[in-house]
Amino acid sequence: MSRGRNSAEQRHADIDYTQLKRLIQLNDSMSSAEETHKGFMELYDGIFQQPQTSLPKKQLKGRMHPPVKPSLYESVQEVNRHQPHGKLAQESLMNQAIKALKKLPIERSQSEHHVINKLLKGVHSLNSQLGLQELKQISTITTVETWDRGQIIFAHNGFYLVLKGSVKPFNHETLREDQTVSTIATGGSFGSCEPVNAAEGSDIVQCVLTLETCEILKISRSGYEKLKKDILARDHEVKAALIQGCQLYLHWPKLSINHLVDGMQLKTFPANQVLVKEGKICSFVAFIARGECNILQDARSLIKSVDTKSCRVRSVVVGKLGPKQSFGEVSILLDQPSPCTVITATEVHGGIIQPECVKGLDSVTTALILQTAQPVCGKLSEEEVMKEFLTQERMKKWELEKRKILSAALFYNGVQPGRGKWTFNRGPRGKTEKSNKSI
Incomplete structure (x- = not known):
């Protein structure tokens, strides 16, 4: 009831x-x-009275409601959603880097070195001091130091990056804080990897006072100098091995090879790039480590008129250049135009020496180059170029005809290249096409 x-x-x-x-x-x-x-x-x-439905507070207008404090989980989720690469991500990267830096460099894994390098790539003051190879390997000499509040850090022997805490520039001569420079917070840096002159040192903070407990990354100047020497030594070995790998330079004395190494730059060329133009002096001496180049020569008798203002010259492949070969020495030293064109057939890795470096070599090294180096390709006669052109055209026609015959035979037997299916329907061409369409 x-x-x-x-x-x-x-x-x-x-x-x-x-x-x-x-x-x-x-x-x-x-x-x-x-x-x-x-x-x-x-x-x-x-x-009939309708039930009153209250709208969410954020949609009500004209009324002031006290803010509702979200829970810790909700606030973290909100930050992760709106700031995936913001302050939270930076703090996470800092914590991972500190954890990796706590270990000795030899004990760090490849992923831990990657975390440290990722952190250091974002430091502009460090990137301006290091080269690309040095920046890749700088994690092998980085360490982390923990400093308590009120301690003085002298930065005359390296580069320092504040990972946690904050420091204040300090004048050790007057034993007072430097009021002209603001506080260095997390992510700030002081010191330098390279020795600085008195004139340049005015812009670089060399002494700081910790305002709280700090975690500071350090790159010692002695470690950086050793890293530079190791990189230069490895680079020298790679270039020397590249030159000595060429058959013409196999028995060269080490001193002369070092002269060539000093002026060499490692370089990569993409496919289908013109390295040397026929009738022009080579723009550099090249040593090929990996890849392949085509040697082309113009067939003047095969000139085709494109329009009244220009004409098209057909080129014939007369040779190839591959690993352990070089070109450009004779053209630069004797100021002779190249008798052919060199184009990269694939991506080519190797080293180049600029003309000013080649012409600046001593007389002994220059004489050795002229004795051992050979032209890229001898100038062929018009008859020889025409004969080579006809041979290549016949090969192209034969390859095209062979491809047609093969595809016709496969099509007749119901084989469809690229689909991975075999059909055993044999018969007239029209019947096979019909069966293929039904499939």
């Missing part, structure tokens, strides 16, 4: 009795049945 009474009270509570009273009095006020029906339909919905 109590349940029925409560439901009745709830049902009566949902009725607007004012609207119900107006609905009852409607018969007395209306003259015709049509007007009564129309008025009843307009007032009928109003006798």
Whole structure:
């Protein structure tokens, strides 16, 4: 009974009795049945009270509500969603780098070295001091130091990066804080990897005072100097091996090879790049380590007119250059135009020496080059170029005809290259095409 009474009270509570009273009095006020029906339909919905649905607080306008403090989990999720590469990501990278730096360099894994390098790549003051190879290997000499509050750090022997905490520039002569320079917070740096002159040293902070407990990354100047020497030594070995790998330079004395190494630059050329133009002096001496180049010569008798203003010269492949070969020495030293064009057939890795470096070599090394080096390709006669051109054209036609015959045979037997399916339907060509279309 109590349940029925409560439901009745709830049902009566949902009725607007004012609207119900107006609905009852409607018969007395209306003259015709049509007007009564129309008025009843307009007032009928109003006798039932609609439940009030409250909108979320962020959608209400015109009212001030006290801010609701989100939980810790919600706030972390919000930061991760809106700032994936912001402050939180930077702090995470700092923590990972500190954890990796706590280990000795020899004990760090490859992923830990990668984390340290990723952190240091974002430090502009360090990138301006290091080369690309040094920046790749700098993680092998980095360490981390923990400093308590109120300690003085002298930065005359290396480069320092603040990972946690903050420091204030300090003048060790007056034993006071340097008020002209602002506080160095997390991510800031001081000191230098390279020795600085007195004039340049005014812009570099050399002494700081810790304002709190700090974690500071250090790159010692002695370690950096050793790293530079190791990189130069490895680079020298690679270049010397590249030159001695060429057959013409195999028995050269070490001193003369070192003269060539000093002027060499390692370089990579993409495919289909013109390295030497026929009739022009070579722009550098090249030693090929990996890759292949085509040697082309123009066939003057095969000139085709494109329009009235220009013409097209057909080129014939007369040779190839590969690993352990070089070119350009004779052309530069004797100022002779190249008798052919050299184009990279694949990506080519090797070393180049600029003309000013080649011409600046001593007389002994220059004489050795002229004795051992050979031209890229001898100038062929017009008849020989034409003969080579006809041979290559025949080979192209034969390859094209062979490809047509092979594809026709495969198509006749129902083989569809590239699909990995075999169909055993044999018969006329039209029937095979129909079966292939149905598949």
